[in-house]
Amino acid sequence: MRKFLLATAIGAVMAPGILHANELPDVDADAEGTHWSGNGELGLALSRGNTDSQTLLGRLSLAREDERWKHEAGLAFQYGQQDDIDSAYRYEAFGKTGLRLGERSRLSGSARTERDHFAAYEYQSTAAFSYGHDAVKTEATHLDFEIGPGYRWSKLQGVRVHENGGVVRGLMDFGHRFNDSTSVYDTLLVEAGRDNTFARNEAGVQVRMSDALALKAGVEVRHNTDVLPGIHRTDTLTTVNVSYGF
Known part of the structure; x- marks a missing residue:
């Protein structure tokens, strides 16, 4: 199953390039805007819902964009103590390749x-x-939408029942910069399937303290429509992070 998941994921990321590689002109690899840029975050989180805890969290994001391609990848983690007894953790890895x-x-x-x-x-x-x-693409504001089919592998907590099947994936990404130091963001991800619909919304504000350092405060809401008895459908995560861009 792991090998099948890996092969499918790689295929999903690479397929657009395979289909269209011969239809587009070459772009100079050294052209402006083709280098990788990144952002790292570290902070504390207050979690309420299935997990009531004070938690350390971090995130690393990488991106590269040119006239043809837009690549994104990253890692995120959350770790802490639940009710001062149990260790709580969450980690995520993601990647995306887009062809214009x-x-x-x-x-x-x-x-x-x-x-x-x-x-x-x-x-x-x-x-x-x-x-x-x-939908909107200006110097100060962007508003992007994505929608398409996919496949999901999942398992409910504490049971040996797997819920694998097709999904419809939708994404909304909004950002607005008020000035050189202050900006807001809101990103909504929805993965809707027969067994469960997962939705995650991240919204917040970022204030730059220097060219590289910024203070970032946000709220993340996660929702699953299908849960076991006694489990909350919705989790919220309030964060204050220090962000470093490179």
């Missing part, structure tokens, strides 16, 4: 996997294809 069809449209292949010790699902892994459109 025009100035505001693209095809993307994406994959993500997460494991969570105390939430409704022990793990959820998804590979998907998506069509994306940049």
